[in-house]
Amino acid sequence: MVQIVGILIALAGVGALLYASERLFSAVRGQRLWRRDSGVDLLYWLITPLVIRAVSKILAFGVAVIALAVLDRQIGARIADGFGPVAQQPQWLMLLELLVLGDLTGYWVHRWFHSRRLWRFHAVHHSSRRLDWLSALRVHPINDLVTKLVQTSVLACLGFPLKALAGYVLFLSFYSTLLHANLNWSFGPLRYVIASPLFHRWHHTTEDEGLNKNYAPMFPFLDLVFGTLYLPRGVQPTRFGTSSTRVPDTYIGQLAFPFRRAERSLRHPESPARQLSRSSIGASLHV
Ligand SMILES: [Zn+2]
Numbered sequence: 265m266v267q268i269v270g271i272l273i274a275l276a277g278v279g280a281l282l283y284a285s286e287r288l289f290s291a292v293r294g295q296r297l298w299r300r301d302s303g304v305d306l307l308y309w310l311i312t313p314l315v316i317r318a319v320s321k322i323l324a325f326g327v328a329v330i331a332l333a334v335l336d337r338q339i340g341a342r343i344a345d346g347f348g349p350v351a352q353q354p355q356w357l358m359l360l361e362l363l364v365l366g367d368l369t370g371y372w373v374h375r376w377f378h379s380r381r382l383w384r385f386h387a388v389h390h391s392s393r394r395l396d397w398l399s400a401l402r403v404h405p406i407n408d409l410v411t412k413l414v415q416t417s418v419l420a421c422l423g424f425p426l427k428a429l430a431g432y433v434l435f436l437s438f439y440s441t442l443l444h445a446n447l448n449w450s451f452g453p454l455r456y457v458i459a460s461p462l463f464h465r466w467h468h469t470t471e472d473e474g475l476n477k478n479y480a481p482m483f484p485f486l487d488l489v490f491g492t493l494y495l496p497r498g499v500q501p502t503r504f505g506t507s508s509t510r511v512p513d514t515y516i517g518q519l520a521f522p523f524r525r526a527e528r529s530l531r532h533p534e535s536p537a538r539q540l541s542r543s544s545i546g547a548s549l550h551v
């Protein structure tokens with residue numbers, strides 16, 4: 265309970281700081297602090313930390329089961345403290361590798377959630393039409409759990425200690441609030457190195473714009489390498505949401521949405537054919 269209260273206090277502090285920054289450096293000017301759907305996002309903020317404990321237990325159990333299945337039994341039993349060459353490196357090098365490999369895994373899992381099969385789980389996150397820091401936690405629990413499970417399992421099987429992975433997952437959640445904030449920050453010369461609000465907000469635009477681009481959680485150069493970077497210079501995205509997938513407005517409706525049968529008239533924004541044509545075109549890099 266103390267842990268949950270601590271997380272809520274920390275999030276409130278981060279939120280207050282981001283609200284103040286959003287007023288000073290707005291990407292979309294005149295956007296209200298309290299949107300029509302802010303109540304739904306607030307529910308995600310209140311409920312997600314409450315289930316974090318349960319989720320983290322499922323997550324730790326899942327990682328242990330996967331590690332024991334993939335690794336030698338003796339090594340698998342040592343995943344909590346890390347093992348092998350990875351755990352014997354200097355800490356700064358291990359941290360750097362953790363961030364890059366974690367991001368690489370995160371990139372592909374995110375891209376996987378944009379595929380036809382998983383899109384309805386991820387469409388919930390893309391359903392915000394006005395984007396600010398509060399939108400960050402609008403993530404379907406299955407989307408959240410699968411992403412974290414794949415990321416941490418891959419890293420645990422490579423030998424990274426579980427404690428470092430727990431810190432990494434928490435850090436990504438906090439960083440995500442900055443990426444969604446209504447801020448015009450691009451990080452200038454570091455725009456291709458560290459993900460900025462501008463970088464991720466393009467990812468939330470409608471299908472005709474930057475959707476299916478900018479998948480990396482932290483490092484835009486991964487999108488550059490895989491041909492999915494979209495960063496028009498001097499332009500701020502303004503139209504957010506999905507135009508061809510209608511996600512319900514209510515919290516319960518959003519949780520149930522992936523399990524409901526899709527309306528036949530609605531197309532998925534990224535058909536395999538479209539993926540193919542996009543990847544053959546390569547990166548839309550306007551610099
Ligand atoms: Zn996405």
Ligand SMILES: [Zn+2]
Binds near residue numbers: 400464468
């Ligand atoms: Zn997002």
